[in-house]
Amino acid sequence: MSSTTPSKLEKMLKAGHQAVTSECGPPRGSDAEAIKEKAQLIKNHVDAINITDNQTSVTRLCSLASCIHLKLAGLEPILQMVTRDRNRIAMQSDILGAASFDIHNILCLSGDHQSFGDCAAGQNVHDLDSMQLIQTVRHMRDEGKFLGGDEIKRPPSMFVGAAANPFADPFEVRVPRLAKKVAAGVEFIQTQCIFNLDKFERWLGEARDRGLLEKVYVLAGLTPLKSAGMAKYMKNRVPGMDVPDEVVERIAGVPKEKQPEEGVKMCIEAVQRLKEVPGVAGFHIMAIEWEEKVPEIVEGGGLYPRPPLD
Amino acid sequence: MIVANGKPLEEIFDLVKDHRKILVAGCNECVTVCEVGGTKEVGILASALRLHFLNQGVEAQVGETTLQRQCDREYVVGARETVEPYDIVVSIACGVGCQFMAEEYAKIPVVPGVNTSFMGGALERGVWSERCQGCGTCLLAQTAGICPVSRCAKRVLNGPCGGSTKGKCEISKDVDCAWQLIVDRLKSLGRMDDYETLTPIKDWSTDRAGGPRTRIKEEVVS
Numbered sequence: 417m418s419s420t421t422p423s424k425l426e427k428m429l430k431a432g433h434q435a436v437t438s439e440c441g442p443p444r445g446s447d448a449e450a451i452k453e454k455a456q457l458i459k460n461h462v463d464a465i466n467i468t469d470n471q472t473s474v475t476r477l478c479s480l481a482s483c484i485h486l487k488l489a490g491l492e493p494i495l496q497m498v499t500r501d502r503n504r505i506a507m508q509s510d511i512l513g514a515a516s517f518d519i520h521n522i523l524c525l526s527g528d529h530q531s532f533g534d535c536a537a538g539q540n541v542h543d544l545d546s547m548q549l550i551q552t553v554r555h556m557r558d559e560g561k562f563l564g565g566d567e568i569k570r571p572p573s574m575f576v577g578a579a580a581n582p583f584a585d586p587f588e589v590r591v592p593r594l595a596k597k598v599a600a601g602v603e604f605i606q607t608q609c610i611f612n613l614d615k616f617e618r619w620l621g622e623a624r625d626r627g628l629l630e631k632v633y634v635l636a637g638l639t640p641l642k643s644a645g646m647a648k649y650m651k652n653r654v655p656g657m658d659v660p661d662e663v664v665e666r667i668a669g670v671p672k673e674k675q676p677e678e679g680v681k682m683c684i685e686a687v688q689r690l691k692e693v694p695g696v697a698g699f700h701i702m703a704i705e706w707e708e709k710v711p712e713i714v715e716g717g718g719l720y721p722r723p724p725l726d
Numbered sequence: 727m728i729v730a731n732g733k734p735l736e737e738i739f740d741l742v743k744d745h746r747k748i749l750v751a752g753c754n755e756c757v758t759v760c761e762v763g764g765t766k767e768v769g770i771l772a773s774a775l776r777l778h779f780l781n782q783g784v785e786a787q788v789g790e791t792t793l794q795r796q797c798d799r800e801y802v803v804g805a806r807e808t809v810e811p812y813d814i815v816v817s818i819a820c821g822v823g824c825q826f827m828a829e830e831y832a833k834i835p836v837v838p839g840v841n842t843s844f845m846g847g848a849l850e851r852g853v854w855s856e857r858c859q860g861c862g863t864c865l866l867a868q869t870a871g872i873c874p875v876s877r878c879a880k881r882v883l884n885g886p887c888g889g890s891t892k893g894k895c896e897i898s899k900d901v902d903c904a905w906q907l908i909v910d911r912l913k914s915l916g917r918m919d920d921y922e923t924l925t926p927i928k929d930w931s932t933d934r935a936g937g938p939r940t941r942i943k944e945e946v947v948s
């Protein structure tokens with residue numbers, strides 16, 4: 417399969433390698449050093465790096481500017497874009513801005529509700545939803561046109577991704593919803609953090625049976641737990657998260673100072689198990705503010721060194 | 727109907743503090759049904775104002791009236807004799823009624839005594855729930871009769887988002903996920919296949935985004 421964009425991530429996947437992506441959250445200020453440093457920690461172990469877009473609705477240095485910093489440092493960014501904060505004019509404009517710096521990957525999301533963040537009293541926009549943003553990028557890239565119909569001079573050339581949460585409710589629409597995103601034109605999926613591996617495998621199996629995995633690459637999302645407290649928090653407080661009791665019990669069963677190590681070990685075991693599952697096209701490792709652990713997980717999971725691309 | 731919520735009394739006291747002839751004006755329609763702005767509430771607010779002025783040792787006159795509809799010029803104009811002796815009106819109709827009063831009585835300040843909230847219905851006595859944001863191009867046929875514009879916190883037209891948990895919205899365990907409701911209803915109608923139809927990018931020009939809307943029914947306009 418030939419690539420349609422210059423994206424390294426796309427090339428990696430199309431060459432049949434299991435891809436590895438990770439993500440960095442931008443700082444709450446204008447000093448870009450922090451994000452560049454985080455990216456340097458992981459750059460040899462991943463193919464591309466997501467930059468979150470005001471995650472959990474907390475105002476931060478913008479994803480686009482952060483992506484530009486990475487791009488200028490020679491790394492491959494994935495621009496995350498949520499539909500919460502911008503209307504279709506702003507989103508198309510930012511897509512062009514990213515394209516002007518040859519940013520070749522985008523992840524289309526609706527974003528967390530603003531009530532979770534530092535501007536709970538703010539408006540949200542949601543002019544488009546995540547599926548419609550996927551359609552928008554595909555339209556701009558493939559038709560070379562704006563939503564309004566006018567031609568784009570030098571259209572964006574972006575590999576188009578989205579998130580999927582196999583654990584949100586209702587479970588029966590989880591596969592149809594993936595089918596819907598595929599119909600909208602998504603090309604790769606990064607999943608929500610997987611702690612319930614059985615349920616993820618069931619979801620992926622159903623997606624495979626529907627022939628969806630021939631049309632979209634699914635990267636399994638993994639997050640190393642730092643402590644039993646974090647496991648409990650994610651289980652009870654983070655919407656749409658499925659952390660089974662045995663996961664909480666396992667990390668809670670080791671002494672506090674050993675819990676981070678246990679969390680990393682569990683993450684590595686998850687990579688090792690999911691690597692063998694047909695249809696897992698790669699991994700998306702979200703080591704929330706714990707980027708230095710990503711190399712260990714990638715190596716422990718047998719995903720290192722990263723295969724060369726010619 | 728339009729659902730409103732009474733403003734805190736302190737706020738209303740502050741709004742009228744420079745006036746001595748105050749008319750509390752209610753409305754017999756939506757705000758009566760949602761129990762914030764009908765004759766009964768006019769009486770309660772007027773008494774509260776009288777008591778407030780009495781406590782302040784201030785002599786003030788507080789009048790009461792309830793219009794059939796404050797969102798209808800005919801009734802607003804018809805209240806002229808009642809309204810004009812006063813030097814401020816506290817309207818406890820919705821924001822529409824309050825504005826109609828203000829438009830008609832150019833020389834008299836008209837202030838709102840309620841916060842107008844949403845278009846909704848009564849689930850039970852004392853409990854009202856939002857159902858519509860008047861987007862101007864109704865999607866209910868595609869969404870099994872449940873409105874994602876007004877009932878989904880992110881207004882996603884192809885939901886649910888990843889935050890839906892046990893039938894509830896990510897913003898609160900007390901809020902139903904609109905998309906869970908849509909899926910449940912599609913299922914009970916035997917229409918789950920429809921779920922996979924992508925809802926296209928919406929034309930919001932018929933919504934608030936298109937600017938203030940006016941509707942003219944030609945055959946009725948004289």
Ligand code: SF4
Binds near residue numbers: 858862863866875876
């Ligand atoms: S789709 Fe629009 S018109 Fe229909 S109920 Fe929802 S907000 Fe109201």
Ligand code: SF4
Binds near residue numbers: 877878881905906
């Ligand atoms: S959880 Fe449901 S109602 Fe809440 S924002 Fe997501 S789709 Fe909308």
